[in-house]
Amino acid sequence: MDMQADGYVFRSPSMTLTLSPIRPVRRLIPEQDVHNDGGDLLAFTTRCSAQAPAATVEIMGSSFTNFRGHGFWARDGLLEVWLEALAEVVPTHAPTWVQDAQRHWRKQARIGFQGCVDADLDALLTSQDRVAVALRLVDQAHEHLIQLAGPNGRIPSAWLNERRVGGSNPWGADLDLQPVRQIANAFAALIQGHLRTTATTSPLLPRPASQQP
Known part of the structure; x- marks a missing residue:
């Protein structure tokens, strides 16, 4: 693989492929994860854009949430x-790994990344027991947001700003x-x-109403 000013050039015995990078790209899959299988298959993927x-x-920005080889892109x-x-519904006396997840999710929610928001599910959900706990948290977090949104179906900007969700830029209006x-x-699915979608097959969420199943 060669890096040129206008993109990446991949060469194999049967082809030369030039890719123009998305700018700005915040992080790429590490170089060891760019595979060359016998010179015929060249895989190059990003986790964020x-x-x-x-x-x-x-x-701005979108991130790919990955778990066991599948995932989805989202704003x-x-x-x-x-x-x-999710972090807010973790109980006070949760197991250590759940508290670790809480700290990680809260950090990801508040730093204000432009791409590369990472739930780190593969590292956290290492057993089916942990998956079951996470699914309970998902249900609770969903209900929590419904209660926050109330009858008008909008999450208050005050809640978002008090927690500095998305970093230092304030939310100027309530969120649908x-x-x-x-x-x-x-996330639950x-x-x-x-x-079963992957980084190359997943649509970018949220999808417009006209494109929802």
Whole structure:
């Protein structure tokens, strides 16, 4: 693999492939994960990318949430709201690994990454028992957000700003709950093993109403 000013050039006995990088890209899969299988198959993937902001989310970037080889792309702002809700429902006397997850999710929710928000599910959910605990947290976090949104279906900007969700830039308006619910549903389906998309096949969430199943 050669790096040129205008992109990456991959060479194999049968082809030369030039890829122009997305700019700005915050982090790439480590070099050891760029595979050359007999010169015929060249795999190059990213975990995060910079995107134009959605109309309802004033944070640029998208991140891929991965678990056991599958996952989904989501707008950073919405994913950060979801991780903050997950962290908030962790009980005080939870097992150590759950407290570790809480600290990690809260950090990811509050730093204000532009791409590369990482729930770190493979490192945290190392057994089916842990998956079961995580699914209970998912249900509780979902209910927590529904209660926060209330009858008008909008998460208060005050709640988001008090917790500095997304970093130092304040939320100027309440947030529609429905796009966050798409993230929550995908997250639940992923850890249950029902979501089978990958970084190359997943749509970017939230999907417009016209594209939802």
